[in-house]
Amino acid sequence: MDLILKRNLEHQTIPIERLCSIFSNVGIQKPMKSIENPIIDIKSPYLYQNIKRLQEDLPSNMQGTSQNEADYLNIDIKMETGTGKTYVYTKAIYELNKLYGFKKFIVAVPSLAIKAGTANFMKIQSNINHFKNVCGYKTEIKLRTVESIKTKKGSKRYVPNSIRDFVTSSNLQRNTIEVLLVNMQHLKESKNGVLVRDDYDSHIEGYYRPIDAISATRPIFLIDEPHRFSRENATFKFIEEQVKPQLIIRFGATFPSKFIGRGRNRVEVKDYQNLIYDLNIHKAFEQNLIKGIAKEHVESPDNEEEVFKILTMKKGEFVRFQKTELNEQGQAIKTTKELKTHDSLTLLSPKLSGITIDGILATKVNLSNGEEKFTGDVFFADVFATSYVRESIRLAIKRHFETERENFKRKFKIKTLALFFIDDIHSYRDNDMKEPYLKNIFEEELRGKLDEEINKCNIFELEYREYLEESLANITETHAGYFSQDNVSTEEEIEKEVNTILFDKERLLSLVDKNGKTNTTRFIFSKWTLKEGWDNPNIFTIAKLRSSGSDNSKLQEIGRGLRLPVDETGNRIENETFTLNYIVDFTEKDFVKKLEEEIYGETSFEQRVLTSEQIEKIATNKGLSKEEVLIDLMGKGFISFDREIKTDKLQEFINEYPEIFNKLDKNRVRDRNVDKNKKVAIRKENYLKLKDLWEQLNEKYYLHFDTIADEVLISIVSDVITEDLITTTVRRTKRETSEMVQGELIFNVTLDSIDISDDDTLNYGTFLKVVAENTNISIPLIHTGIVRASKLKKIENAFFTKDTVRSFSVYFKQRIYDELLKIYSYKKLPNTTVHPTELTEENGNPRDFVKTSAYLGVNERKGTPLENYLYDTILFDSEIEENNINENISSVEVYGKIPKRTMQIPFIDGSTYSPDFMYVIKDKEGKPTINLVVESKGVNKKQDLRGIEDHKIEAANKLFDMVKEVGINDEYGGQTKLEDIGDVLRRKGISVTYTRQTNNEKLLEIINDLIESE
Structure with missing residues (x-):
């Protein structure tokens, strides 16, 4: 399968256009030597006028032009992970060559994994064809990579061909562009460094040090992942002083920080220099360019958040345990303790009373309760029988199969992948040091889950059942690993795994291989080797089986799985919302909070004065007067007397009143541990009024x-x-x-x-x-x-x-x-049962509480809902839903939000969709006979709905028409008596009207029109 690249995506086109427009009216001199690039007039005032013009739509704290003392120009382009950064800088290379004749480019990356991904992107034939045939470029990139060289003692040393070819390529060759790919380890002074050593037995264009020859080409230098290339470190100084490029372009989601000011005035800021484009994560979420995130962690049954890990042991002598717990500030505190044979585990925790150590082997501890624990095992004290790591793996596998089953139902299937970050290669790879316990736990849990999923398959899931059965029959084929040590391995199986993960993304995304054999590899294990640069569009679950510490960027951590997925035809799916399941260590329970802080630290806030609309919204939500709101906000120090927002309290203000700011939609970044603990009561007297409609909506139907x-x-x-x-x-x-x-x-x-x-x-x-x-x-x-x-x-x-x-x-x-x-x-599916559902028990009686409250919405509005609302709590996902819940319409007998995943209407492209609200409405005579199902869409008018949305409206109407026919036939055994149809439909509750509502459509008008038409 080839990935199909898109040519004119706006968020990718804009940065390229901006970059190329910088040189408008700027003098670009023809090269003096055949090996060098055209020469940019770095001192041209037009450069900085153009940059300033391009910055007009950026927040004020990101604006500003700066000219280095060095003879090069720096340009920054900020693009969130997963939005196609590699595509953008590759296309920018083509465009700069086409417009200005630049021929020599260097791409610098921080790691071997990123280097492999970049090389694969530029070399794969389908991508080369895209730039040639779809984009119309008449040139082709010749990719040269800088690799370490090994020479035998006494043998001749030759300059690597990749470097020689890059330098000597003449600018008279119009049909090629030279790109030199180098990882940062080569960009430094080193005795045996491939770029800086001067003891080669040949020269390039008269230069014995390759770096001098490279510098002579006057290259354009591109930096990927700029936060790893701080201006203060040796690598960046090497680029400035040894490579001496004319132009440095930094492409990244995260940029390095720097400090300005002194003493109390010393503040940390992002080190932007001539930033011309800012596609931050907030914009990426808003434009639906990346997946949403649902964080989750395994919780202790008694909420005592402490875990134990077996660090090491010495046969017959001791076992060293590490205890991790959170202090009052939420910081992880680690302590260690050694226990000997016959010691009681109460020395670790009172909860382990009655358990002693019976024996200590090389990598295994035998306990008095008959259990065995191995080096590396992590566990809660109160669930000692089941390790913490096992619970985390079990949770990750559960989320994976929830997603995979839905993705497999689609007309064009999506290969669903999961990524596990671990802290010890020996816990996964077979080795002589200790048992690979993590791999064994994973395979045990996967076997059990595969059995469970196979048994759940119905007659319409035969293909998926075969896929699962193949996975179960060859369990070792389902997972693969990549670790830095693998690069020196000579084992064929390990090399195959590394190549699949790093170089053959298309194979990993395919459900069948080139020989037609089922490809079940979909679980990837790694350390932080794959943390940056590498990603795969079809990662739907990331499980961190270790804590990464508090210093790592949360945006970087989730970046491996943010890219929108591709289906089996290679098409990127852009018209749907997807979620990345993110399983973390319990010490990172506040991951979502820290992620939001990072997001808003990256997003400038320009508002200075609180508006009347914002004050009114707080007053409505709090049940206060506007005067009381102002007094409260001033008392907390959020605003001054004249309603000016105080910048030193801004973040605290936003956190307390997210509803009045342009906060990130909670649907996009949410905490499952918080969501699942929310209890929403069902008003049973209202449920009984909706019972017939609810049971009808939960009937099972399939596409024919x-x-x-x-x-x-x-x-x-x-x-x-x-x-x-x-x-x-x-x-x-x-x-x-x-x-x-x-x-x-x-x-x-x-x-x-x-x-x-x-x-x-x-x-x-x-x-x-x-x-x-x-x-x-x-x-x-x-x-x-x-x-x-x-x-x-x-x-x-x-x-x-x-x-x-x-x-x-x-x-x-x-x-x-x-x-x-x-x-x-x-x-209609035969022989199926309606109950249990999100609202009912197996016997059909209403539950006390909604089974999964998160399915009602991730936003909550304080206050008591209207009496005829189904629930006692107001939960919603969007403003249109909030308005519908709070709109008091006298003709509505009862109404409620339909929990997600309840009524999933299948569509011909393999997707499903669900309506949002159900209503029982009084007719002209005041009798509750009208059933209405509403799908609320956050667009301004129906014309804004794409073509597929219209098709889905037709599909829903077709489904409800079919339901009506089934109800009539059930009542009369297939014989329809026209004069009695109305009575039948009302008595059986099977007459349902379905409609879509946009932002500009009032629910009251929809309901009134429906009553009039009856």
Whole structure:
């Protein structure tokens, strides 16, 4: 599977355009030597005028132009992790070459893992084709990597070819761009450093030190992950003094800090220099460019937050335990204690009374209660029988399968991955030092969970059942690891795992391998080797089986899993909201709070005076008068007498009154431990009024498709080929079309001609086989369609390529989607039960409390709900939901928010969607006979809903129409008496109206229109 890159995403296009516009009216001199870049007039006043103009939309604390004393220009571009930073700086290289002729670029990264990811991105053929065929660049990047060299004593030392080729490439070669990829370990003075040693037996352009030759090219220098390249460290000084680039461009989500001022005035600020673009995490969440985050940790049953870890042991002598607990300030305090044979574990905690140490082996402790504990084991005192690590793994596996099952149901499946961070390679890799207990625990828990998930599969999940059974049969194939020590390993299996994780992202994302075998590898284990730079779009769960400490950036920690996922066709899914499950150590229980502090530390706050609207909102929520609110806020020091917000109290003010500021939507960053503890009572008298409607909504339905005729499939194959959606001619077609993602047409692209290389061409039989695998259409039908197309246009042999397969698959599935819209229907699942549900027990009686209150919403409004509301608490996810809950409409008998995951209506693209509210409404005679289901959408008008949203509205109406028909047939045994239909529908409660509500639509008007139409 190839990942399909998008060309014109706004958040990626803007920084490139800004970067290139910096040189408007700036003198760029032709190079004096054939090996060097054009020369930028660093002193040009236009440079800094252009930069200042580009900063107008940035917060004031991020503005400011600065010119170094050194002879280079620094430009900063801030992009949150997961938003396509590598794509942006790669495309920027192409664009700078195209516009200004720059040919020599250096990309510096902080680690080998990031280096591998960057190299893979620039070298993979599908990406090269994207920049060439889709973006229209006539040049191609020649990637050279700097590697360490090993020479035998007495042998000649030659300058590495990668460096020689980079330097000597002439700027007269118009069709190539030279990119030198280097990790920071090489950017320093070192006796045997590959770049700085001067004892080579040859020179480059007269230079014996490679770094001098590189400097002579006047390179453009790009820094990835700039927070690792502080201006104060030796690496950055080496870049300035030895590489001597004309231009340094720093691309990153996090930038280094610096201190300004002295004494009490000394403050820490981010070290931005000529920042021209700021895509921070707040904006990334708002624009739905990354996944949301749901943090969770394993809790002690009695809330005594202390854990024990076996650090080490010596056979027959002692065991060293480490105790970790939180003090009153929430800080983790660690203490150690050694115990000997026959010692009581009460020396560690009174809760371990009655347990003594019976024996101490090399890596195992035998306890008097019959249990065994190993070096590295972590456990709560009060759940000693089950280790803390095991509980964390169990929780992570549970969240993984919740997500995987939903992703597998989709029309275009998503391979779901999980990442585990651990602190000891020997706990995972087989070794002679100790038993790999962590791997053993994981496989034990995974086996049990696979058995459970297999048993849950119904008759419509046969394919998923096969996937799970293959996983169970070959459990070792489901997981893989990458650790820094693996780089020196000679074991074939370990090398295979490393290559899969670092270099072959596409293989990791595929559900089947190139031979058609099921690919079940989806659990990745690593230390912090993969903490920065490396990521994978389909990571949905990250489990930290160790604490990372308080100094690490929370934004960096979650960055491995923030990228939006891709489906099995390689398409990035942009029209949905996804969540990253984040399992942390209990010592990081306040992770969400610290993450929010970091987010808002990165987000400038420009408001200076509290508005009347904000005061009114606080007054309404608190049940106070405006005067009382002002007195309260002044008393807390949040505002002055003239309502001016005091900056020294700003963060505290925001934390206490998030609802009046532009706070992050709590749906995007939430704490599951807090959510699940919230108890929301069900008003049982109101439930009884909704009972019929609720039970109907919890009936189970499935999608049914009529068969698409073979003739239709053949015509689609022929049409896709003959309509020039795929072209291999030398001309460049100007045809505009729309790309298909998850069955939705979302943006226009210009399809350029495809230059064919010999490596891409497939023989006809192979072409048919690969197309069949990608489309699930039989080879004879595809062949017949191609033959039909060949009678309408000439098809050259060069047409049959990998690129054609990919393009054909995209447009074929677009046409199939259109056909599926015509032939699908809903059918009721036989022999299913309604109860239990989120609101009811197995016997159908209402619960005392909602089973999972988080499904009602992550925001809470204080106060008592209206009497006819189903619950005693106001929980909501959006402003439109909050308004609906608080709107008092006299014609509404009873209403309630539908818990998420209750009514999941399946759609033809494999996704599901759920309405938000249910209402029982009084008719014109005042009788509660009208049932209404509402889906609230946070857009201003229905025209803002995308095409797929309209299709889903039609699907919901189709479902409710089917429910109505089923109810009538059930009542009359299939015989419909028209004069009695109305009575039947009302008596059985099966007549339901479904509608969507946008921000500009008042619920009262919707309900009144419905009453009038009855």
